[in-house]
Every structure is written in structure tokens, then in C-alpha cells.
Amino acid sequence: MADNFDPRFDPRFQPGYVPGPGRPKSDAAPLPRRAPHPVEAEASTLEGVRDDVLALEAEPDPPVTPSESNASESDPPEPNPLERTLLVIGAVLVVGGVAVAYWANGLNYQYPSFGTGLSWQQLLQAAAWALSAPMVTAGLAIGVGILFRRAITWKPPE
Amino acid sequence: MRRHNPWIGALWLCATGLIVAAFSARVWQTSFWYPSSSEVSPGPVVVFFQELADAVVSPALYVGFGTIAGLLFLHARQRARRRAKERRPPAGT
Numbered sequence: 317m318a319d320n321f322d323p324r325f326d327p328r329f330q331p332g333y334v335p336g337p338g339r340p341k342s343d344a345a346p347l348p349r350r351a352p353h354p355v356e357a358e359a360s361t362l363e364g365v366r367d368d369v370l371a372l373e374a375e376p377d378p379p380v381t382p383s384e385s386n387a388s389e390s391d392p393p394e395p396n397p398l399e400r401t402l403l404v405i406g407a408v409l410v411v412g413g414v415a416v417a418y419w420a421n422g423l424n425y426q427y428p429s430f431g432t433g434l435s436w437q438q439l440l441q442a443a444a445w446a447l448s449a450p451m452v453t454a455g456l457a458i459g460v461g462i463l464f465r466r467a468i469t470w471k472p473p474e
Numbered sequence: 475m476r477r478h479n480p481w482i483g484a485l486w487l488c489a490t491g492l493i494v495a496a497f498s499a500r501v502w503q504t505s506f507w508y509p510s511s512s513e514v515s516p517g518p519v520v521v522f523f524q525e526l527a528d529a530v531v532s533p534a535l536y537v538g539f540g541t542i543a544g545l546l547f548l549h550a551r552q553r554a555r556r557r558a559k560e561r562r563p564p565a566g567t
Contacts, residue, residue, distance in 0.1 A: 413529060
């Protein structure tokens with residue numbers, strides 16, 4: 317029977333298929349059809365297949381999702397708030413590291429270094445000297461890291 | 475068309491600037507190491523800058539050389555991507 321199309325394939329490309337106007341392009345169930353004259357059926361089938369193929373080829377691209385369209389339209393993109401926080405932390409680390417070292421150096425001239433035992437000032441001074449260089453290093457590295465991030469995410473203008 | 479990434483240029487500038495500035499600061503500091511007997515003690519401003527150099531020179535050298543290493547990694551990544559794109563046949567053919 318001609319109505320029994322092979323379910324594995326698109327009925328539009330099987331013999332005996334007659335296209336109808338406004339028919340949904342679903343590959344699900346074969347459509348009911350009349351029995352045409354053999355010559356007429358062949359001509360109409362070929363026409364229909366050609367139309368369908370042309371329609372498939374002319375089908376527009378899938379619609380762009382809203383997030384994609386927003387991302388392409390928003391130029392320049394919004395700055396990441398965490399990036400600003402990182403910048404602030406980096407600047408604080410650099411300035412704080414230098415300030416801490418300056419303060420610790422200044423203590424040398426205010427308190428005697430020997431003969432008084434361990435004091436809180438000396439403890440803090442040792443901690444400041446130990447921390448200042450890593451603080452400045454981390455602060456500078458944060459600034460450079462933000463530049464790296466921008467370099468990696470940079471895209472050439474269209 | 476491949477365009478020049480301005481951030482990579484900024485990173486190269488930053489790295490060389492850090493290294494040159496740190497090196498210059500250290501050289502400037504060494505000029506105070508062996509004062510002659512007739513020299514008076516430098517003022518508080520010079521002392522402040524000496525302490526600033528003490529605190530910053532070493533980290534600046536670390537970060538400068540580290541930035542150059544990172545830039546080399548970045549260039550290697552870009553080169554690998556470019557090669558892979560050239561080997562892959564263009565879409566639609």
C-alpha cells in the first residue's frame with residue numbers, strides 16, 4: 317500500500333508522497349493522500365520534493381538567544397565588579413606593604429634594640445618585615461593578573 | 475583578519491617597566507652605600523625613597539620576570555590555537 321511509508325526515512329523522499337500546502341514539516345506520521353493518475357502523481361511529487369528541498373535550504377538560521385544578542389549589542393561589556401574589588405585589593409596590598417615596611421624601619425630609631433627583652437613592638441616589627449615583601453609582590457601580581465585576564469578575553473573588533 | 479591585542483602590548487610595557495625601574499632603583503641605592511667622609515647625611519625625602527626602593531625592588535623584579543614568563547605562555551597558547559585553526563578545514567567546504 318502506497319500510504320505506508322518507511323518510518324525510518326522522511327516521507328517526502330519516498331515514492332508516492334504528495335506534498336500539501338501549509339503542511340507542517342514533521343517527519344512523524346505519513347499524511348493521507350489520494351491516488352493520483354500515475355503521470356500526474358510523478359510530476360507533482362517531483363515538484364513537491366523540489367519545493368520542500370528549496371524550503372529546507374532557505375530555512376533561516378536558528379534564532380539567536382536573548383543572552384547572545386544582548387552580549388553582542390552591549391559594547392563595551394559591563395565591568396566585572398569582582399575585578400574592581402581585585403584592583404582595590406592589589407592597590408591596598410602595594411601601598412600597605414610599603415607603609416608597613418616604612419613603619420617598621422622607623423621603629424629602629426625609637427626603641428633600643430638590645431637589652432630590653434622581647435617587646436610587642438619588636439614582634440610587630442619582625443612581622444612587618446616578613447609581610448611587606450609578599451604583600452607588595454601579591455599586589456603587583458594582582459594588577460598584572462587583571463591585565464592578563466583582559467588580554468585573554470580580548471576579541472578583535474568586527 | 476588578526477589584529478594586535480593592545481593588552482599584550484600593555485603587559486610587555488608593564489613587565490619591562492617594572493624590571494628597568496627596579497634595576498635603576500637598586501643602582502641608585504648603591505650610590506649611597508659607600509659615602510665619603512665629607513658627605514653629609516641625605517635628607518628625609520631621600521631616606522624615604524631609599525626605604526621605598528628597599529620595599530619595592532625585589533617584588534617588582536619578581537613580578538616583572540613572572541609577567542614575561544606569563545606572556546611567553548600566552549604567546550605559545552595563541553600560536554597553538556592559530557596552528558590548529560590553519561590545519562582545520564574552514565567550515566562550509
